Structures are given as C-alpha cells and as structure tokens.
Amino acid sequence: MAELRIQGLAKSYRDVRVLESIDLTIASGEFFTLLGPSGCGKTTLLRTIAGFQHQDRGEIVVKGERIDLKPAHKRDIGMVFQDYAVFPHLTVAENVAFGLKARSLPKSEIETRVAESLKMVRLDGYQSRLPAEMSGGQQQRIGLARAMAIRPTLLLMDEPLSNLDAKLRIELREDIRDIQRRLGITTIYVTHDQEEALAVSDRICVMDKGRVEQIGTPFEIYRHPVRRFAAGFVGTMNFISGTLKAGQLLIGSRSVHFPGADGTGPVELAIRPENVILSGSSPGAAIPLRGEVRKVTFLGREAHYTLGTEAGEIIAQAMDPSADFIAMEGQTIDIVLPIAKAALFDANGDLVSAGRP
Template sequence: MTTDSSTRLRIANLTVKFPGTVAVDNASIDVKPGEFFTLLGPSGCGKTTLLRTIAGFCHQNEGHIYFNDRLVDLLPAHRRDTGMVFQNYAVFPHLTVWQNIAYGLRARRVPKLEMSERIKEAIRLVDLNGYEERKPSQLSGGQQQRVVVARATVVRPQILLMDEPLANLDAKLRVRLREELRELQRELGITTIYVTHDQEEALSISDRIAVMWMGKVQQIGSPMEVYRHPVSKSVAEFVGEGTFFTGVVCHMNDDEITVELVDGKRLVSDSLSRLETTEGDSVRLGFRPQDAKIVINPAPNAENILIGTVIQKMYFGGLVRYNLETSSGLQMQAEEYAPIRDGSNTEGDAISISIPRDRLMVFPVGEEEEIGQ
C-alpha cells in the first residue's frame, strides 16, 4: 500500500488495545503536508493514545501508519522524525534556554555554525530574544512552553505532535499562545497533529478536526463542517452547545423535512445531508443558541417560531444568553448580541424565537450515548 503524494501522514484502520479496553478503534486518517490537524475529544476518548502511537511510544494491534510513502510501524520513536510537545513543561532545569533548544540538534550532530543559526531563528520565532542564558526557573510557564516548541521545531521534523500543550496555562495566556502557535506553524509549514479537549481551541486554530469518542473517529472535517454539519447529536453536543428536541417526521421530500414536537408544534429543516429516515420515524432536532433569533410580534404564519419563558438570564458582556422553557416543558437556549436595553427580556418574560430552517439540525434517534464533557 502507498499513500497519495498529497498525504504526509496516513493512519489506516488503526486499533490499539490495552487490557480490558480498546483505546483506539479502527481509526483511519489522512493528513496533508503543512496541515494543522486536531484530534478533539473528551478525556479517555483515545486521542492521546493515537498521538503516542504516531510518535512510536505505543504500538498498534492492527492497522498501519505511513509517513509520506514510508511504512513506519516497526520504526522506533527516535527514528520517526517527529517533534513532540507535551502538556507539562518538558524542559531540562539545569540547562539554559539556548542549551535546551540545542539539545536535539546536538543529538543529530548538526555542525556548530548551522546549529547556531537555527537556534537564533527558533528563538526569534518564539519571541525569546534576550532570554538565551536564562534557566527554566527564571521563566514563566508560557515562556517555558515556548522553549519546548522551539526545541521541537528547530530539528525540522516531518511531523510536529502536540499533546494539549496549553492546558496548564491560564485562560488569557492560553488564547494568546494558541494564536502564536498557529502563526508559527504557518510560517514553518510543518505538518502538525494537535490534541485537545477544548472545542474553542480546536475550532479557532485547525485546518481540519477529527472528533473522537470511545476510541472511534466520529467525524473529520473543517471547523465549520464539524460545527455546522455534525454527523450525530453526540458530535453536535460536544463541538459547541445546542438545544435538542425529539419529534416525529410528518412530512419529507428531497428539499425539506417537517417534524412535529410532543406539543404539536411543527418545525421545518432543509438540513437533510446524511439523514436516512422516512415519515413516521422519530428524530432529534437541534439548533445552536446563536442561531435562535429573538423576534417581536411574529406573524401568525411565520415558520419555525417557538415561544418560551425566561427561566434564567446570563450576561456575558457582548451577549446575553437566555434559558427558556416552553409551555409544554421543553428546555431551550437563545442568545442576544449587544442588547439595546439593559432591562430587556427579564426572567419570567415570554420570548418568541425564530430558527432558520438551514440552521435546524436533524439526527436519527437511537444514538443514546453522549460524548462526555
């Protein structure tokens, strides 16, 4: 078997088993040269095991791994030409910033002049000029992780592997460093596999995302695809937030589907991709809070109008989120951006919301297990 010339990494039907569990279950992924590819999922879903197997630290029971056209199943970790960045700050405490970054280059016997030039460039790229002679104890957490990134990239690996590298940082620093990481990756053009459980992080920096759950790859797509067109209710709930109802299909054609809720209300959706169902089947409907538009005095024949009482109102500065309950007890969420009046829509008020048919997701019933948070 060979890989396509546009594929840097191919994972083919990979299974990794530990006593009593299947950590990775028949995973298949192709990653393009220069792509920033994220493995996203909750704790225990198999994403870190998959990353470690790519690196050569774990070994698969079935399936194969290819770098370019080369089968690497039997290659030890130190011969796979990967750079690794871990969640903890894996810096050598007795070495300076310069010496830490030089470590991999010395192991590869890179000539001194070339080594010096590479280290200078790496320090510039991670914005550590002036810190060359400092020890890790003199650096902040963010600066230490920059050293690790520089050390991993200065050796110019085929593939950069990153296992939740920002998880130990505070929220504001995490946002800033993820932007810096993405900019650095684009400048270097290194194919990167990034592991995270943070949905916002994955959506903001990835070219493509593989959503994992219970060892299986549930969906692969661009950030917009996995957010706007999730293949299942589980993916929809994990990648973002949503309101979900159960209903029965009362009408369906090639262009749209009409679903009747338990209270008799009918909603129309034209999001029919991947849906295999017929009239009379039970389905789940879902929509994102930001897709629920608050309307005042909707027309009697207006489509996809739901009315709910404000149970809770939460203010987030640029937006307000409402937890609503319909007269039949259905729970839902809606968001209002930059509300004009402070006191608008208080708890106990009735709100009408409109859901565009192209924003109403429809999934088959039967997928009872949820992806954990």
C-alpha cells in the first residue's frame, strides 16, 4: 500500500511542452485513471512515473521517498503494456516468473507466486503453454499476472485493453478491477476510453494538452464537470450557444433566469441527451424549444434523436421508447431543457454555474 504524490511535474520534447506543472495525490490502494485524447500527455506521465523517461522538473514521491531519483528497475513498479509484451519463447509460467527470478527469490516461493498469480487471472492449468498458443485476452492476462506476481508498490497500466475486441475488453476490465480491489495495490491506469474509465476507477484525472482539466470520482466527472473540455470529452454532451446578461440566459428567442450566473457575455449551455425532455414539461425552470426530428436511431433499450431547433442541433435520448416515439422522424415536437440538469461554461471553458441534479 502506497500513497503517490506528484509535484510540479513538467516535461518537454524540444520546443513542445508535453506536461505542464502536474500536481497529483493518489491515495494508497486507489484505482486512479488518466483519461484523455491521444497526445494529451497521459502516457508520458505514466512512463515518467515508471522511470522510462525523466521529467524536466518536479518530484515523484511514494511513501515519503522520491522515486524519480532511482532507475526504473529499482522503483518497485509493476507494468502492464498495451501490446502484451510477453516473451514468445517462454512458457506462460516462465513469463510470470521472469520478474521473480530477477529478484533472486527462492525456487519454492517463485513456484507459489506463479501459481497464485495464474489462478488470480484464471489461467491456472496453462503453465506449460507458449504465448502463441493463447488468445489476445489470455496473453494480456499473462502480462497482468507477471506484473502482480512481484507484488509491486505501484501497478501501472498503459491502455492494456485497447487491442482486444469489445466483449473481451468488458470481461477483462472487470477482472482487473476485482483483482486490484482484492490486493489493494495502488494502481494508475491510462486509457482514452471514457466508458472504461467510468467503469473501473475510484477517481479519474481528465487531461488535455499536458494539463489536468479535472479530477474527481466517475460520478463527479460525468454529472458535474467543471471544465468544458471534461464535459465534452466524457460521454455525449449538447453545447448550445447563448448570451448571459446579469443572470438572464438568452438561448435563441428564449430567456430564462440561470441561478448563480451573474456575469455578462457569451456562454455555452451544456446538457446531456438523457436530460433533454421530449414532448413533456419540466417541474422547475426550463428552456422550452420546438424541434424538428431529423433522425431517429433505435438502439433497443434506448433511442437517440437528432433535433433541429432555433438554438441549433440538439441530441436527445429516450429509454425504452414506444413505437410512436420511434416513428417521430420528420415531425416537429416540443422539447424542454431543464435548468437543474444544465451547466454554463464561459468563453475560456470555465464553469460559470450549474444545476445540481
């Protein structure tokens, strides 16, 4: 169990700043996810923690000790890579034992740990197989077992599921989360997959352009984003241009009071598709609009609607839609945007005010 603190971490490649003054505290035993688009700096941050590259400035502290002053092999870190990184000429058991042999552990302890680790990832009985005889999901389990077997202080995972098909990703992410909880290893997980991050994390750090945009629980990140980037990157979000004048929000020809918003200037109203009300009314303050149903996408348990309104295009979502709702394409209907479910962001992408659903 180990707390990790990152203070003022910065990294550049030539004239390109990849990480800008990163400050993070990750609690002992926490499953902490770095989430963001390609090029946002999340993998660079992970590799810097691992010791594969060195920061320009800043500190990395684990259990009160700076580990950035140590070489990678002395940081007591387990690493699971995107591309499996198993040794093709070694058997499954030999792959898992590799790090243990490097630590010169007794043969009996190595055998015990290999057996325990393979059982944990549901590969017991596969000890003598070669990686080429295993599926992609099984090869990633080998990598996970190898990282777990050394009982590291920190476990780092760099997009470990991105090479797997959708069904395997869901299955293995559940296994990873269950194993991490059972062992209580402080884990840092890198992904660009929003659903994956929401499903496995204790907390999520949303990153963009080398900066931290928001840190919070999955619920906080999804329901209460504090930066426009986080609001737009995690899940689907409608952004509707408007103008704020002393607490009054103007959207198209509509005007409504938005609590907590006292400034003046251009803003964007953000609202999730599932919070747009179709053909109904809101119990509280709301913006009523008329919308033409341009497209209906039926997905079984839900349907998505693309609506053309005076405020621009809006996406709505309805759960368990009726046959009448599915046949709405081409119709003009009333829609409602509840203020309690919306947030306002200014031109800099900062939160102005938000409802609290």
